[in-house]
Amino acid sequence: MAAKLHSIAGSRSFRVNWLLQELGEPVEIVPYQIMDGSLQRPDFKAKSPARRVPALEIDGRVLFESGAIVQYLCETRTGHDLMPAIDSAERADWLQWLHYPETLGAGIQNLNMQHLFLPKDWMKSPTVMGIETKRLAIALKAVEGALTDGRDYLLSSGFSAADVMMGFTLDSARRYVRFDNYPQTAAYLARLKAREAYIAAEAAEGPQQFYTQDFYNLPES
Ligand SMILES: N[C@@H](CCC(=O)N[C@@H](CS)C(=O)NCC(=O)O)C(=O)O
Known part of the structure; x- marks a missing residue:
């Protein structure tokens, strides 16, 4: 089933x-x-x-x-390479990168609330938007840092489920933080989005309906 x-x-x-x-x-x-x-x-x-x-x-x-x-x-599930073995040297890195996307996700969620879901302008806080954008930009530096040795994925051994957790998250983060200063991250995201399974998953669920802009600027102060 x-x-x-x-x-x-x-x-x-x-x-x-x-x-x-x-x-x-x-x-x-x-x-x-x-x-x-x-x-x-x-x-x-x-x-x-x-x-x-x-x-x-x-x-x-x-x-x-x-x-x-x-x-x-x-x-x-068996017969896949999406998780290093429990006694592998990379297992701790895998767990870290599997769960770090929720640090990014918390910021994105707050920015979604501010930019997309609060219905009236007076409900929105430019201060919160500014702080959350800055915190997201800082949190993204860890991803850029992990990729600077030229590796294609978060683990040096190759693609894993940690990239699945991260890839979706980066595709939301780019709505609020421009990736110009994160060139490795931008290339990594493009690499993930080109995967056959990523494209199949997009087709299976259909288009997202809440972001109406490619990028959301901070309000003028
Ligand atoms: N940490 C949870 C977060 C789940 C979550 O917040 N999902 C969002 C969508 S990305 C949701 O359902 N939001 C509905 C709401 O907040 O009312 C997870 O990773 O599954």
Whole structure:
């Protein structure tokens, strides 16, 4: 039976969608929208207590929290190179890069709230926007630093599930921080987006509907 992914196109559920494509696992996408109340439906609350996506129905249970789902899939599926072995020298790096995208994600989420979802200008705070943009720019330096030795992916051994967690996140971060000062990161993101599984995941979930601009500037102060 195909896994069922509760998903909003272009949200963190993309990580799980993409990983399932990398693994060649069949997936049925159950679509939601961020602002239409669909996340509040009682049947969804039973699957995701914080009423967030992703939630994944798989192996006779439901899992929420994207990083945990990605790690679970890597640990329960075989015949892939998406996770270094537990006794490998790269395992700790893998865990670090698997979870670091949520540091970036927290900032992106706050910026999404400010730029996209607060309905009235008086609700928005230029101070919060400025601080969160700066914090995101600082957090991105770690990614650029990890790639400066010329490696193609976060681990020197090659592509892994940590890149799946990071790739989606960078594609959102670029809406708020220009990547001109992060050339390795920009090239890395382009490399990830060219992957067959990434393209298949995009096609499976359809276009995202909340970003209407390629880049969001800070308001004039
Ligand atoms: N740490 C969680 C965060 C989940 C999360 O916040 N998902 C967002 C979409 S990217 C969501 O469902 N937001 C709906 C809301 O905040 O109401 C994860 O990685 O799964």
